[in-house]
Amino acid sequence: MENIQRQHKKKNKKPVYILGAFLLLFGLFISVLVRPSTQSKALQELETSFSKKDIExxxxxxxxxxxxxxxxxxxxxxxxxxxKLSEEELNECISWLPPAPTSLNVIIVPDLSRRITDTANNPHQITNDLLVLQTLWKSFVDFSKLKQDTKDKLIVDVTDIDQAKGQFGAVANALQFDLSNHKGKSNRLFFTDDLNKRFETSIKKMYQLAKDKPLGADYRFYLRRYLINHLKKPTLFDNYINKLVIITDGYLESENKPADTKIYGYGKAKNDYRSVLYPAVEIGNVLDVITMNRLNIPIVNIDLSNTEVLVCEVNERMTGKGYDFEILKTYWDDWFKRMKVKKMVFIQREQANNVTAKAVGAFISN
Structure with missing residues (x-):
């Protein structure tokens, strides 16, 4: 009889145990809901952080x-x-934050001087330049079109302030392509057939104008006055890689400009350094000779640490006697390296256009 009573009491307490367990689990559930999450705690701490060190x-x-x-x-x-951090503090923060989305910023600056009409030294130069430009455009499109919400940009610019006026300026304005405002939709929708035709028509018009009125290409002036405004610097929210493409035969000979805008002089005996530079090519100490004679191109006060440079269509003249290419390459390499360029690529004018096209395409895509 007592066993039956004890079993009955246990049965009566069973619902109490179940209720107690339920209340315990329910309490734990509620505590999880009301307990601040890791994210909310982190955001709250950020709100009360008022220095770079606190935020870090x-x-x-x-x-x-x-x-x-x-x-x-x-x-x-x-x-x-x-x-409102300084640039140095900003770069420090960028170094410990996860990488921001990277966009491509391409600046193309063709040499529209008399090189394009010099058929003796540069036959079919306009055709070659247009091929390079079309390859650059196609490579840019291929790089960008499958993405979304990027800030990729491509412009084709001119070096001479006189060329930038009037019709040249209008053509240059038509050769600026910026995806910064193309938000919330695929980049495929930006690159329409009409845009491709606009690029092709504009570059042909630019070269026709230059053919009628070619001027000297002062790249040192361009870097100082214009390029500095086209380069993009990394920010906390965006990263950029600048790619500067210079289409030139390699000779810096701007008309009516100071001597320091030229690579080296021809014609006047006191300014003709071929007598020392040509032997240097044979020996392999061209840079030493350039530096010893203080012939280095003066640098421009510009930050190229986030810029890759391609100099293409470099072509020595018939008077170069097989020496000028090495000299020109040394000048350009030395100039940009002293300006802390991130990467330097130097391409000579090739006999086969497809070789040039492949090298140019690789520069944009890599």
Whole structure:
């Protein structure tokens, strides 16, 4: 009888145990819901951070859990941008933040001087240049078209201020292609057939105008006055790679310009350094001779640390006697390396156009 009573009491308490377990689980569930998440705690700490060091400490504190959390990453970048940091401080922050989306910024600057009408030294030069430009455009399109919400940009510019006026200016305006405002939709929709035709028509018109009125190509002046405004610097929200393409025979001989805008003089005995430079090609110490004679092209105060440079269609003249190419290459390499360029590519004028096209395409895509 007592056993029956004890079993009955246990049965009566069973619902109490079940209810207790339920209440315990329910309480744990509610505590999880109301407990601040890792993200919310991190965002709250960012709100009360008012220095670069404070923000950096919050970032490293929650980095392991929130490295790929877009809200936390955006809030961190936004908080840093509100501090109005110096360029040095900004670069330091960029170094420890995850890489921002990278966009391509292509600046093409063809030499529209008399080289394009010099059929003796540069036969079919306009045809060659147009092929290079078409290849650059196609490579840019291929690089960008499968993406979305990028800030890729391509422009074709002129070096001479006189060329930039009037009709040249109008053509140059038609040769600027910026995807910054093409948001929320595929880049495929940006690159229409009409845009391709606009590019092709505009470059042909540019060369026709240059053929009628060729002028000297002062690249040193261009770098100082214009290029500096076209280069893009990395920010907390965006990364850029600048690619500068210079289409030239390699000779710097701007008309009515100071001597330091030229590579080296011809014609006047006191300015003709071929007598020392040509033997240097045979010996292999061209740069030493250039530096010893203080012939280096003066640098421009410009930051090229995030810029890759391609100099193409370099072609020595018949008077170069097989020496000028090495001399020109040394001059350009030395000039840009002293300006801390990220990468330098130097392509001579090839006999086969497809070789040039392949090299130019690789420069844009890599």
């Amino acid at each position: 400490m919050v970032w490293y504190k929650y980095k392991a859990d929130l490295y790929q959390d877009e809200d936390f990453l955006y809030a961190t970048r936004k908080k840093l941008s509100d501090l």
